[in-house]
Amino acid sequence: MKLITIQAGILLCLHATLHISSAINTTKAVKQPKLLVFTKIGPYYHESIPFGIAAIEKLGRDNEFLVDATNDSSLFTNNNLKQYSAVVFLSTTGDVLNDQEKNAFVRFIRSDKGFVGIHSAIDTEYGWPWYNKLLGGYFMSHPIQQNATLNVIDRRFIATKHLPKQWKRFDEWYSFQATHWTDVHILITIDEKSYIGGEHGQFHPMSWYHRYDGGRAFYTQLSHREESYADPLFLQHILGGIQYAMFGRTR
Numbered sequence: 001m002k003l004i005t006i007q008a009g010i011l012l013c014l015h016a017t018l019h020i021s022s023a024i025n026t027t028k029a030v031k032q033p034k035l036l037v038f039t040k041i042g043p044y045y046h047e048s049i050p051f052g053i054a055a056i057e058k059l060g061r062d063n064e065f066l067v068d069a070t071n072d073s074s075l076f077t078n079n080n081l082k083q084y085s086a087v088v089f090l091s092t093t094g095d096v097l098n099d100q101e102k103n104a105f106v107r108f109i110r111s112d113k114g115f116v117g118i119h120s121a122i123d124t125e126y127g128w129p130w131y132n133k134l135l136g137g138y139f140m141s142h143p144i145q146q147n148a149t150l151n152v153i154d155r156r157f158i159a160t161k162h163l164p165k166q167w168k169r170f171d172e173w174y175s176f177q178a179t180h181w182t183d184v185h186i187l188i189t190i191d192e193k194s195y196i197g198g199e200h201g202q203f204h205p206m207s208w209y210h211r212y213d214g215g216r217a218f219y220t221q222l223s224h225r226e227e228s229y230a231d232p233l234f235l236q237h238i239l240g241g242i243q244y245a246m247f248g249r250t251r
Contacts, residue, residue, distance in 0.1 A: 033085045033246055035060060037069040042094015046120060048226040052090045055229035059239050065246065076101035078108075086114030086216075086245035089121035091223070096124055106130060109215035114245025117219040118238070122174065134217050136208055137179035143197025145172045145224070150206060151189045157209070158249050159218065159240025160187045163233060168194075172224035173206075175199035184210040188220075207237075209244055216245050 037056055039049050053069045060067040065085070073096055081087070081104055089096075097105060109115060115134060123139035125131040132138060150167040152160050173190060175198060188207040192198035207220040218241035228234045243249045 032064060032066050034066040034068065034083055035086055035088060035242060035246060036075075036081070036084045037067060037088045037090050038071070038073075038092060038096070039069065039090050040071040040073050040092055040096040042092075042096065042124075044093045044120070044123070046091040046093075046224065048119075048223060048229065049091050051226040051229040052118065052223065055235060056088065056090070056238070056242070059235065059242065063239065063243075065242075073097050073101050076104045076108075078104050081105070081108040081113075082111075084108075084113070085247070086116060086242065088116040088118060088242070088245075089124060090118050091120045092124045093120050094124060095127070102128065102130075106213070109134065109213055109217075112214055114216040114248075115218070116238075116241050116245045117217070119221060119223045122176065122219065122221070130213070132178055133180055133183070134212050136181065136184045136210070136217070136219055137176040140175045140177040141197075141199060142172050142174050143195070145170065146195050146197075148173055148195035149191045151191060152187070153189055154185070154187045156251065157185075157187055157240070158243055158251055159207070159209070159220075159237050161240075161251070162236050163188075167233070169222070170225070171222055171228070173198065174221050175204070179205075181205055181208070184208040209241070216248060218242075218244050 037053055057067045076097055117135050122135055122137060126138055147170050152163045152165055152167055155161055173195060186205045186208045190204045190206050192204055198204055209218040220241060222228060222234060
């Protein structure tokens with residue numbers, strides 16, 4: 001009888017230990033920071049979007065943050081967004097949020113959260129001045145895809161400190177309109193002498209970051225092509241932008 005009682009006690013202890021361990025693991029998972037990757041499109045779909053999602057999901061696994069990806073704008077509510085540290089607009093195009101969703105997104109940024117715009121995120125929401133200032137400009141035009149030389153003018157920031165001073169790439173190169181470059185910190189410019197079709201002359205920014213309306217925003221024009229998401233230099237560039245947006249890290 002005494003042996004049965006002892007065995008029962010051991011089983012209860014083991015059960016309690018497993019329960020506590022499970023609770024600790026669940027707590028860790030809940031506390032892990034989360035990123036929302038948003039891919040809704042209007043007039044144009046980038047074939048690189050699935051590659052971008054997969055690459056960012058891997059960055060999350062390797063750097064201890066969770067990633068949700070969606071093209072469903074109805075998820076832009078106060079209750080849903082509050083679980084995320086930052087939102088990525090990954091090659092979005094056109095009008096992607098209705099008025100209610102816009103208001104939720106504004107409140108999200110104002111709560112000290114972050115935004116990452118990748119490539120055609122700047123070809124999005126042309127009628128929304130708040131978004132224009134968050135992003136730093138709007139798309140205007142691009143020539144055919146070609147080689148060009150990027151000048152990394154800030155090599156101390158977390159998204160650019162790993163890059164060479166001159167970075168030669170093949171991509172689709174945007175020119176911009178309605179820019180707010182005096183309100184942002186420029187990271188990378190493009191040398192218009194190195195390709196045909198630029199429309200800004202000697203000063204043509206391609207990536208930047210800033211504090212805006214209580215939150216943080218990072219933008220990079222790169223990555224029209226799916227090959228970008230297999231490039232370690234580009235992936236580290238994206239990771240640095242995400243870490244700035246999520247955690248405010250600059251180094």
